[in-house]
Amino acid sequence: MSEPTDTVTPLGAGRFLVSRDGRQRLAYGTQAAGATWVFLDGEVIVIGAAPSAARAAAVDEHASLAAPMPATVIAIAVQPGQKVAAGDVLIRLEAMKMELPVRSPRDATVVAVKCREGELVQPGVPLLELDEA
Amino acid sequence: MFTRILVANRGEIAVRILRTCRVMGIETVAVYSDADARSLHVTLADQAVRIGGAAPADSYLLQAAIIDAARATGAQAVHPGYGFLSENDAFAAACAGAGLTFIGPSPDAMAKLGSKTAARRLAEAAGVPVVPGAVPDDQSEAALIAAATRVGFPVLLKPSEGGGGIGMKAVHAATELPAAIAQARREAEAAFGDGTLYVERLVTKPRHVEFQVLGDVHGTVVHLFERECSIQRRHQKVLEETPSTAVTPALRARMGAAAVALAKAAGYSNAGTVEFLVEGAGDGASFYFLEMNARLQVEHPITEAATGVDLVRAQIEVAAGQPVPWTQEQLSQRGHAIEVRVCAEDPRQGFLPQAGVLALYHEPSMPGVRVDSGVCEGGEVSVHYDSLLAKLVAWGDTREAARLRARDALAQYPILGLRTNVPLLMRLLVHPRFVAGDLDTHFLDTEAATLVPADNTPSDAARAVAAAVRARPSTTTGASDSWPDPWASLGGRRV
Numbered sequence: 080m081s082e083p084t085d086t087v088t089p090l091g092a093g094r095f096l097v098s099r100d101g102r103q104r105l106a107y108g109t110q111a112a113g114a115t116w117v118f119l120d121g122e123v124i125v126i127g128a129a130p131s132a133a134r135a136a137a138v139d140e141h142a143s144l145a146a147p148m149p150a151t152v153i154a155i156a157v158q159p160g161q162k163v164a165a166g167d168v169l170i171r172l173e174a175m176k177m178e179l180p181v182r183s184p185r186d187a188t189v190v191a192v193k194c195r196e197g198e199l200v201q202p203g204v205p206l207l208e209l210d211e212a
Numbered sequence: 213m214f215t216r217i218l219v220a221n222r223g224e225i226a227v228r229i230l231r232t233c234r235v236m237g238i239e240t241v242a243v244y245s246d247a248d249a250r251s252l253h254v255t256l257a258d259q260a261v262r263i264g265g266a267a268p269a270d271s272y273l274l275q276a277a278i279i280d281a282a283r284a285t286g287a288q289a290v291h292p293g294y295g296f297l298s299e300n301d302a303f304a305a306a307c308a309g310a311g312l313t314f315i316g317p318s319p320d321a322m323a324k325l326g327s328k329t330a331a332r333r334l335a336e337a338a339g340v341p342v343v344p345g346a347v348p349d350d351q352s353e354a355a356l357i358a359a360a361t362r363v364g365f366p367v368l369l370k371p372s373e374g375g376g377g378i379g380m381k382a383v384h385a386a387t388e389l390p391a392a393i394a395q396a397r398r399e400a401e402a403a404f405g406d407g408t409l410y411v412e413r414l415v416t417k418p419r420h421v422e423f424q425v426l427g428d429v430h431g432t433v434v435h436l437f438e439r440e441c442s443i444q445r446r447h448q449k450v451l452e453e454t455p456s457t458a459v460t461p462a463l464r465a466r467m468g469a470a471a472v473a474l475a476k477a478a479g480y481s482n483a484g485t486v487e488f489l490v491e492g493a494g495d496g497a498s499f500y501f502l503e504m505n506a507r508l509q510v511e512h513p514i515t516e517a518a519t520g521v522d523l524v525r526a527q528i529e530v531a532a533g534q535p536v537p538w539t540q541e542q543l544s545q546r547g548h549a550i551e552v553r554v555c556a557e558d559p560r561q562g563f564l565p566q567a568g569v570l571a572l573y574h575e576p577s578m579p580g581v582r583v584d585s586g587v588c589e590g591g592e593v594s595v596h597y598d599s600l601l602a603k604l605v606a607w608g609d610t611r612e613a614a615r616l617r618a619r620d621a622l623a624q625y626p627i628l629g630l631r632t633n634v635p636l637l638m639r640l641l642v643h644p645r646f647v648a649g650d651l652d653t654h655f656l657d658t659e660a661a662t663l664v665p666a667d668n669t670p671s672d673a674a675r676a677v678a679a680a681v682r683a684r685p686s687t688t689t690g691a692s693d694s695w696p697d698p699w700a701s702l703g704g705r706r707v
Contacts, residue, residue, distance in 0.1 A: 085676040089684055093572045093628075095677050106673070108681035111571035111629035115678040117670070118572075121623030121638065123631075124674040147564055149595040175556075175565035176598040 144181065144207055146200045150174035155196055157207070161189045170194070170206050181206060213532050214238055214289045214313070218282040219257070221293030222272060223586035224602060225510070226253035229291050232524040241285045243278060245271035247594045252586050259285055266596045272296045275303050279310045289313040289531060291524075295598075298507040301326065315531040317427075317506045321478045325504045335501040338477035340470045343489065343500040345412035347372050357389050359411045366414040369393065371400030371407075379403055382414050415500065417652040419490040420444065421456050422505075423471035424515045426523070427481040428530040434540045435468040436515050436523075439485075442651040443640065445563065450633075450656065451640060452511040453550040454518050457611070457649030458493040467499050474504060483527050485509050510553070510603065513584055517549035517607040548611040550618045552641070554585075555599040558631040559664045565599040568592070571629030576621040580607045580614070583621075593630060601632065611649070615641055635665040 087106075088096040095106045097119065107118040114128035150172035157169050163183045170181040187209035194206045217233050218241040219226050226242060230253060233240045242257030247266035254260045261281040264271035271277070273296055282290055290307050292298035292315070301322040307314040316322070325331045335342050348359045360367045360383065369392055371379040379399035381392045397407040420441045427433040440456035441449045459467070471486035487502040512523050526537055556566040573589040585602030587593070593601065604621055608614035619641040622634055640646055640663055645655070656663065670678070 085673045087676045087680040089680055095680055097673050097677060099673065104673070106677045107572055107574065107626040107628060108677045109572040109628050110681060112568055115681050116571065116628035117674045117677045117681065118626035118628060119671070119674050119677060122674075123626075123628065123635065124670045124678070125631075126670055126675070126678045147561075148567060174595055175567070177557075177563070177565050179564070 144169070144184075144205050144209070146172055146174070146181075146202050146204070146206065147179065148174050148202050150179060150200055152194050152196050152198045152200060152206070153178070155192055155194070155207075157189045157192070159189050159191055163187055163189060163209075172200070183209065185209075214287075214528065216241065216285065216287045217289045217291055217315070217528070218243065218278070218285065218287035218312075219253070219291050219293065220272070220278045221291075221296055221298075222248050222251065222253055223597065224584045224600065225293040225295075225508070225586070227256060227586050228513075228584050229293060229524050230256045232522055232528070236525060236528065238528070241281065241287050243272070243281050245596070247592075247596050251591070252588055261285065266594065268296065268596065275300075275306050278303075279306060279312065282307075282312050283310060287312070289315055289528070291315040291527070292507070294507050294510055299326065299505070313531050315527050316482050317478075317480050317484060321480045322506045324478050325480075325484075325506050328503060331503055332501070334477055335474055338470075338473045340474050340501045341499060343412050343415060345410060347408065347410045351408060353390055353393055356393055356409060356411060357386060360389060361386060363411055363413050366416065368412045368414045369396040370410045370412060371396070371404055372410040415489050415491045417491070417654075418442075419456070419458050419651060420449075420487065420502075420653050421459060421467070421490045421499070422485045422487040422509075423468055424509075424512065424523070425471050425475045425480070425484050425486060426526055426530065426536055427475055427484070428536045429481045429533060430535055431476070432536045433472045433475045433480065434536055434538065434543060435471050436519050436521065436543055437545050438464060438467065439509075439511055439514055440651065441511065442653050443646075443655055444653060445656045449511060449553065451550065451552050451637070452514055453548065453611070453614070454514045455545055455548065456490075457651070458490055458497060460493075460495050460497075462495040463490075463497055463499070470499070470501070474501065478504070480504075480506075482530055483508050483512075483523055510600070511551050513582060513603060513605045514549035514551045517582065517605055518545045518547060519543055520546065547607055547609045548614040549605060549607045550611075550614045550641075551603050551605045552618060552622070552637045553600055553633075554602045554604060554625070554627070554637070555633045556593045556601055556630050557599050557633050559633055559636040560667070563633070565595075566593065566630040566632070567595045568630040570601075570627065572626060573628070574626050575602070576604075576624040578617070578621060578624070580617045581605070581621045582607075601627070615647070636663050639663045639665060 083100045086098045093107050093109050097104045097106050115126045117124045153173045154171040165185045167183045168180045172179040190208040190210050192207045216239040219229050230240050240257040242254050242260040243263045244254050245266050263277040297303040301319040304314040305319040344363050346359045348355045366384045369381040379396050381396045383392045401407040421438050424436040438456050439452050439454045441452045443451040485505040488499045491498045557563045569592050575583045582605045587601050606614045606618035622638050
């Protein structure tokens with residue numbers, strides 16, 4: 080006996096009819112932001128995007144000294160030459176009315192600050208430099 | 213009555229105010245920033261005026277630009293919504309100076325309630341309970357220990373200046389005090405340049421319960437019962453409901469009377485909210501005044517759902533000099549209402565706000581459900597404003613009926629193209645402690661592990677749908693920097 084399979088019929092405007100063993104469900108789907116998004120049975124499924132745990136790790140490693148999204152620098156808590164400990168708040172950003180702290184990933188010394196208070200910064204651009212680990 | 217009102221806000225609250233104006237037969241003027249030129253609120257108004265650039269400081273916070281827009285369009289009144297200029301007494305005064313009615317309390321009442329310490333003194337004078345506490349003139353360790361003993365353990369040590377939780381220390385016994393005083397003082401001096409400490413009773417398992425009030429310029433004030441807002445994260449409310457599972461009829465009567473007494477003492481007119489901490493439950497529960505919000509609240513629709521009134525209509529009527537439209541006795545609560553705030557944020561990345569295009573967006577519609585939103589499919593969620601997309605309000609004749617409606621409505625609310633907190637809201641609505649009504653303001657932190665969703669492993673059906681989506685690229689609306697062209701998405705069809 081073969082496994083029952085899902086038959087998907089496009090209905091237009093991002094709607095899809097999913098049929099399996101006589102049961103019919105409405106799904107929604109679209110492509111956006113480099114991934115395929117599906118809404119089915121009350122759950123959002125994103126296929127083709129980096130899993131969020133991997134994304135969070137990526138943010139921690141190479142981009143932790145950059146804004147995770149376009150943001151405004153509201154405070155710079157350190158100066159060049161200052162020693163900082165892992166987890167110390169280096170810079171406070173604000174985006175969409177939420178404060179986003181930029182924390183030091185390790186014990187280090189601040190080499191240079193590359194942003195100004197009040198500046199709108201873009202994701203991926205380093206906000207400051209730490210000395211080599 | 214006014215014939216034309218300017219709405220000095222954006223997003224869902226501007227839309228909500230415009231809708232009431234329309235049914236009252238009042239013409240409307242919207243204002244917008246460059247980022248909002250094609251937003252929903254602009255399309256719902258009779259006229260729209262551009263007031264500046266995308267950043268709030270260049271547009272929605274520009275008092276002169278808003279007042280100029282009101283004068284140029286012949287509006288007689290300004291509704292500030294919430295946030296932005298809504299609690300700015302200088303703006304309220306500037307409106308009056310320009311011959312415009314500010315739909316809100318008087319600048320004087322706003323100023324009285326704007327300072328936390330002044331509001332606390334006002335509450336004490338009106339006989340409204342406040343959290344027991346003291347700022348000893350003598351700041352020596354011995355005097356602080358004596359003050360803490362008078363207030364009663366556990367206590368909270370707070371810097372008398374500042375806020376935001378910096379320098380706050382919970383202390384459970386006198387023996388822990390000397391070390392805690394030294395540390396709190398160090399942090400207060402570093403953060404605020406002032407090491408003066410305040411000793412306050414620590415309220416354990418506090419609930420946030422607020423009362424809606426409405427006053428008129430003739431001195432009448434009524435309350436429209438409570439809203440329980442204990443489900444919050446970093447002081448941002450996530451879910452609100454009314455009635456509160458902690459409030460009995462006797463407690464409700466005491467708290468309502470306190471809210472009205474405070475509003476009267478401040479000479480308050482228009483809509484406002486008195487926030488309390490509640491400790492314990494039942495008739496003997498304690499409540500303490502926190503602050504008064506001199507504006508319409510985000511969560512006002514649950515009060516509308518449970519009382520059957522239109523609070524924005526009432527705001528406009530009392531601003532026009534009319535009396536409060538109901539007596540206290542005419543107001544009653546019917547059934548139960550729950551609001552969830554649908555936000556563009558990713559709970560799995562520390563609630564990081566998400567900006568982008570709403571590639572697919574479809575609001576649910578079913579008995580007992582109201583969705584207040586300021587967005588539509590194809591619209592862009594900008595980095596310049598807060599992440600609130602919509603408020604979903606479910607009403608039912610019981611709390612359980614409202615809860616099940618809220619959950620079912622979320623399950624029929626596809627939002628694709630950016631991450632939202634909907635998966636978290638759905639888990640919250642079925643959490644055993646939430647189902648039991650066992651809430652406190654630490655709920656979201658305490659229960660985070662069971663509420664933050666994991667990545668879904670796509671089911672076979674989801675994969676099949678994804679394959680069908682990829683086979684039909686005409687449904688794509690992916691570019692984040694361009695407005696999707698509705699004609700392009702029609703594909704090869706002739707129109």
